[in-house]
Amino acid sequence: MIRTLKTLAMVAACVSFSGILALSIWTIAGQPAPVNLPQLLSENMARSGVEHPVTAVLLNFRSYDTLLEIGVLVIAGIAGISMAKTASLEDPELRTSDSLLYGLQRWFVPLMLMLAGYLLWAGAHRPGGAFQAGAVLAATGVLMRLGGVPMDFLRPGLLLRLGLVLGFTVFLLVAVASVIGGDAFLAYPPELTKPLILIIESVLTLSIAMVLLALFVSAPVNDAEDPEEGSS
Amino acid sequence: MTLWLMAGLLFTPLAWAVLTLLTDFAWGRVVTWGGIVVQVLVSLGLWLAVSRDGGFYYGLGGWEAPLGIELRVDGLAVTFVLLTAVVASACGFHAGVYIDPDKPWHRYFWPLFWFLWSGLNAVWLGGDLFNLYVGLELISLSAVGLVALGGKAAALRASLRYLLAALLGSLAYLLGVALIYGQFGTLSIAGVVFWLEDHPVPAGSGLALALMVTGLALKTALFPLHRWLPPAHGIAQSPVSALLSALVVKASFYIAARLWLELGEPLGNLAAAQLVGLLGSAAVVWGSWLALRQSALKQVVAYSSVAQIGYLFLLFPLTYSVSESVSQQAQQGITLQVISHALAKAAMFLAAGNLILSTGSNRVDALTGVSRFLPFSLFSFGLAGVSLMSLPPSGGFAAKWLLLQASLGSGQWWWVLVLLTGGLLSAAYVFRIYRASFLENSETDEFYHPSRSLEVIPMVLALMAIGLGMVSEEVLSVMALPFEEEGSP
């Protein structure tokens, strides 16, 4: 009874939260924004070095955000592998004996790799880019992992860690290099903007994929010592 | 020069993080200690630069706001940068000795530590709402990672609780940011303020502020949203607890305070200000009360954080629609409270860690007789306690004094009672620890002696917390410096 009442109260609270929020959104929508950022953006696109505005925002105008964002991802990866159980990599039970998966894997893996490459390349002029590519790459890795491909580099060792931070490191180096070059941080030299961004995007893709994959792999699973886990 | 300093603040910590990730614990320690020296020097350099020339806005990548991310480098920010350098380096040195290098997962301590530091710097200097969000997340996740390090069930439980609270807080904040951006079309705080200066307040903007402040309050563990804090701070390794209590919660509060000071007057209202103040008061009383009733040493300290954080939120009522001088006093008081609490709480946690190391137990009862063996750490603990109790000449006292003045000056005398009661209650729980340690018991005569370097660090911090009161005028004067040039909004 009390629980029901509490639920109802909670529901009411959340509904009213939504309501107020919506009302507020509605009110705000009725007024014009004082600053026209898109216009400002388009005026500066030329200086950004990339064609697509989103990529420009991500990797140039607000590249510090992106740097930190990758940092967040790396943190998650680190925290994940700090929990890792080395043994789970060799765990045979992880391998799926599903033939469908095995069959798909042979077709899908090259396809997905290609897709990742495309996404990365397309990021310069269309929505897409490092993150998307990295996600696809990670998915490929998951597929391979499930299919039993031994990926030794995922063992928590120097290689994994190197992979984790590669993109981040390159990003960082570029930032610092720009300082050494005499500019402000993350201010790419105009003539190098495009290749730099491409390099960054590529290593980022790799790192993002590594992080995601590492997180997938390091989640501790199937410990035979734990009967409860086994029974569920 | 400034460029190098900024780079040193924002990027070198990340570089240290990368380096330490690639090495093992022992080498990580070497790197870290070297890095700490660099960071302290850089922070000090920026602080000196600002205290000499005044603050400035700094557009990252050469992009000014609103297009790019603009950093706000003012006296307050650099003071906190310096504070972070001090506290974090103390924790870093302490951790290097305190943490067991043989546990394989401890190698991840250093990268997380450095990410945390860089996140803090980002927050102190941030002038962009979304960038602050990312900075907060950086801090939150690395903090969660640090708490969970080692991965015992209880630690995981605490860190999960912490993570969920932090995420919810971040989302609420982000929602507020979304509304602000929707309304004003800019993410720069300075830009919003600039626009509000000569325009009427648009309808519907109060919610954004409310959401942001609520989210940040949750991340700061304001009563009644504090339940996640004590387990997380209590269970982490002592240097981690110190970092969390001293700096991490301050980061979210710092943003909330900045928002309130810039936007509170136009967007807030009196009832909200009083409500926040009331919640802060409740935190002071309730947190202290709970601290008094904990049986685990670090839980006491953790609940004490809840209480001390409560004071910070008195900023809201004390700066809302009051005279300039009162607001000034309140701001100064809160700033001092942040600094002194950071120093004192770090000292306290580190000292508590030493005590636990030597008694082998986290229980308050286990301290019986320890005063005979570990007077130095105990003394550090006590000195830190002096600041928490806001007794003179500590920084806590100077803060309390200013807050008292502000309360009396604004006619809001009810906060006076909170301030005084809080001081007494904190005395109660600090002395409870002391009482236990002074109890003579011939049975327990065996204590492990931690190394001298472990004992010195909390003492230094505690002495700084105490000494802060004596030099608070100087500290505060740096924050009051005028801007070199007005930033372009």
Next chain:
Amino acid sequence: MIAFESVLVLLAVGLPLLYPILALRAGWARVLRYSMPVLPLPALVLALATEPGWQLELPWLLNGGLWAMDELRRLFLLLTAVLWAVAGIYAVGYLGAHYLQRFCVFWGLTLAGNIGLTVAVDAGSFYSFFALMTFAGYGLVVHEGTAEASHAGRVYLVMAVLGEMAILAGLLLASAAADSQMLSDLPPAIAESPRRDLMMALLVAGFGVKAGLPLLHFWLPLAHPVAPTPASAVLSGAMIKAGLLGWLVTLPFGDIALQGWGTLMLGAGAVGSIGAAVLGVCQQRPKAVLAYSSISQMGLMVLMVGAAMADSERAPVLFSVIALYALHHGLAKGSLFLSAGMSLPAGRIRRAAVWLLIALPGLSLAGLPFTSGALAKLAMKEGLAEDKLDFALGGYLSPLMTAGAVATLLLVLRYFWTLSGTLQTGRNPPMLAAGWLMAIGVSLMAFWWMPWEVEGLVKSPLWLPAPYQLWALIWPMLLAVALAGLTLWATRVVRHR
């Protein structure tokens, strides 16, 4: 010669004050014992060899000290010094090893207080010495350590403290009124102050405790019997007079006639002199009898004080008489007390001689012609002569004095009677005997030496009183003897039955 007197007075006070230092080492006990008689000697020299009128300023002392000497003080100092000296000699022989050091310490301190208060002229040091004497006196009273002594001591202390407080309050009020710390400034100020009666009451009561004023006397009959004999002697002979001196130097006598206070004091004196006698004859123990005798005698002196208060004109004359009487009584009473500690020799003749010596001071007290007592009594009679006094109760004084004289002798006789029951046969230690003999000697000698001419009260030389005076002295004595004989006879008869 200022320097000489200054040194002397400092020596007189300082010697007994520092004397307790000897107690620090157990090995010095012998020195301690034998130097007891020496202690009052500087004071004695001071009293005898210096002319009154010198002053010694001690600006560093308390609130600014001033010690000086006048005729009145000189007499009191003389009494004090002599009595303490002979009692000291006596004590050398009297004291056993039991807590000797403790006794000597308190002896020295009490003596220092007693001497000091007689020379002190400023309120601070006067009160200091007074208190020193009072508190150190406690040590003498309870010295024997018996339950009885403790009880007596407690009563003594309670009353003494109450008295001290009354004095303190009185002095404070008075000196505030006078805006001066000098005792000599107090009486006029009291006389003029609106709070005169309060101050008077405090001072009369405060000093009255020491002087054994009726109702404030309870400690006396308790303390005197239990104290060691030499201590009783000085208690009763010298210290009790300190109260009297206190009155004389603080109360306004010459300035204003205070009929009311005079009457009160007269009443108190009368009650004291007669009432104490009535109670005294009922006592069993010789020293208790003597204690009541002291109260009775003090009653007579109170009578004179009262008269002096009531009649300001007459006060200077009466002062001298009071001083003389005090001197006489002190010496005689001291001798009598010392007798109580004697042992009788074996031989019949020697025993008779001893008895004679014991009896002489007693009879002197009662006014036996050719003794100081006779002169004192006569002087008193002259001083209080009806026709010269100018106040209402003057007429009652003469009968009162007569009754007092009777009472005195009755008490003395009672003392002899009780003493004869308690005196042991044995040998006296030589020092004890010497002290006793000297006491009696001084007491008897005083008659020949005393400055009787003062104020022309009594004609000099007076070795033979005029016949009418002789009769006036003798008939109360005869009456008393008759009464005593009657009582004796009556008890015999009763016992026969």
Next chain:
Amino acid sequence: MTAPLLYALAGAILCGIGLFGLLWLSHLLRKLVAFNIMGSGVFLVLVGLPQHQGGQDPVPQALVLTGIVVAIAATALAVVLIRRYYHLSGLTSLTGEPASREGAPE
């Protein structure tokens, strides 16, 4: 009413739902899902509100991309923690009791 505004309003509703889930559900995975729902709501508001008049604004789009990465990182971390927590304690919620009714993992 433009489409982006509708997105924003839908975002508001998602926020409410997510909030409810986050606060009310005790199973940790459900909480996590609720967090993601709420996150999506927030992103919708973020991206929808500024563009409600139909104009393209790449900034919120970029922000949302960043936000998503952050959310994914957080989610991934949370999943790792939850799994390990479950592994060590057998619990699926933070309430401290052994696995509750709705908390049994499927």
Next chain:
Amino acid sequence: MTLNAWIPVFALMTSLVAALVIFLLPEKGYRLRTTVNLGAALVKLGLVVVMVWGVFRGVDYGLSFTMVPGVTFVLKADALSMMFAGLSAVLWLLTTIYAVGYLEDSPNRSRFFGFFSLCVASTMGIALAGNLFTFFLFYEMLTLSTYPLVVHRGTEKALRAGRTYLIYTLSGGAVLLLAIAWLHGVAGDLPFREGGHFIDADPEIHRSLILIFILLVAGLGVKAALFPLHGWLPQAMVAPAPVSALLHAVAVVKAGAFGIVRVVYDIYGVEASSALGVLEPLAWLAAFTILYASVRALSQVDLKRRLAFSTISQVSYIILGVSLFGPVAAAGGLVHLLHQGLMKITLFFCAGNYAETLGIHRIDEMDGVGRRMPGTSLAFTIGAFGMIGAPPLAGFITKWVLGSGALAAGMDWVIAVLVLSSLLNAAYFLPILHRLWFREPQASWPEERFWGRLETSAWLFWPPLLTAVMTVMVGVLASLPFSPLSWAELIVLREYSP
């Protein structure tokens, strides 16, 4: 800054530095610790002597800087501060000597002496504080540094007492802080100034001023053990004897009393206080405390508890003195600051000697102790007589001057209070003295220790005797220049004619 500005700082630092050094010394460094202790005490004494001489000639010792915005930290040496500083410097030296002997072979000596020095540093700070804020700073520091001393023994009882102590003093501190902050808000940063600040205060703030005064007195009254805020003091008796001595004679209670003196004279100004009508109630309160505590003392059987109640009573003399409107009474009150210190420390030293040498804690165990420990008992006797106010000891001077002052101020009832209090003092001290000297000792002492030639350890033996001698000297030589009384008169002279 000149040397003169730094001398007060040095005086403060001597014990502060000593404290830190001692904390760092190993427990076994007995000799070194003693040397540091005594050396610091001597240096401080020297500095104080220099300052006393300087203040007498009118040299200005002072140092100030802004600490918190709007508030300055001021150290200043004036006549009043030198009185307190002198007291603490002299008695610190003696108490240190005493404590070295008292704590021989007991554990935690580094801790003890460290806090002990801190405590003295705070006292020094209180003495030299130049405004209320600075005063408060050291006042609270004192609270903290004395707590470990009170609970030093670490028994349940001690810890309980410590808790009571803290509850009282910290609450008092909070009230005081409120009052100071309020006053600061009303009138700004007020330095201590002879004659005070409020002689012609705006009538509009009178009400606030009165309320603030009440709060100030309430806050300070806790340490000064004014009724009804005295409850902590008797409990704090579980502390080791040197601590009790320090608490009672020098540091804690005096800090409270001294603070009240400062408030009345140098903040409000005695005329303004009188005009506000706050002095007379204070006088009544002090008088009541004097009598009440004396009555309570009568029924105590534990020696130190009896002394504690006596302290409560005696400290109120100081407050009574300053709350009587008049220079003479003021001198009486002020001089008692020193006198009471000397007498009470003597008594506590003696009580400690009895406890340490013979294991005597209760009064009924004291029969005949005078034979066994004549030196100590002599000192005790002098101290007790001083308390009673027997001339020519220190207490008498106080009472005499105080009484004269009260009469000059037209407050005759004070005489009654003085007399009554003396009687009560006599009633609870004289029986002890009787036991000491005139009772036959019991067959054996509760717990006897021997120290060769002297009746007790030399470290314990001389300090009480010295203070006893001083008790006599300050009484007998009260009129000498630089005697406490003369100094108090100097203070009052400067106070009443600023």
